[in-house]
Amino acid sequence: MKSIESEEKVPEELIRGISILFFQENVFLLDVKLEKNNAVSDTSAEITILGPQSGFSESLPTNIGLIRTALSRGNIND
Structure with missing residues (x-):
């Protein structure tokens, strides 16, 4: 603290x-924060050329972590 x-x-x-x-x-x-090593898998159903190559999982904390990471890097478009 x-x-x-x-x-x-x-x-x-x-x-x-x-x-x-x-x-x-x-x-x-x-x-x-609870640090977990939940692997984020690459998207296989939808292929993108631009944008993230990883997709959301069924774990809410993992998904929130993905969003926080993108926000801190400035990778989320307005």
Whole structure:
């Protein structure tokens, strides 16, 4: 757990999967992510030339991790 001085970094930390705790006048960052090694498979039913070559799985945490990774890299189009 670490404390931050400014709330400006809160959205960036949330995208990375960090939990934010606001307590009184303090803002705390809590790294409570569960790291799993769920393999993300390549898409086989739909072939793309441009774009991601990996697809969503049946695991919600894995899918959220894929979205967070794409967001942090700026790979999601508006």
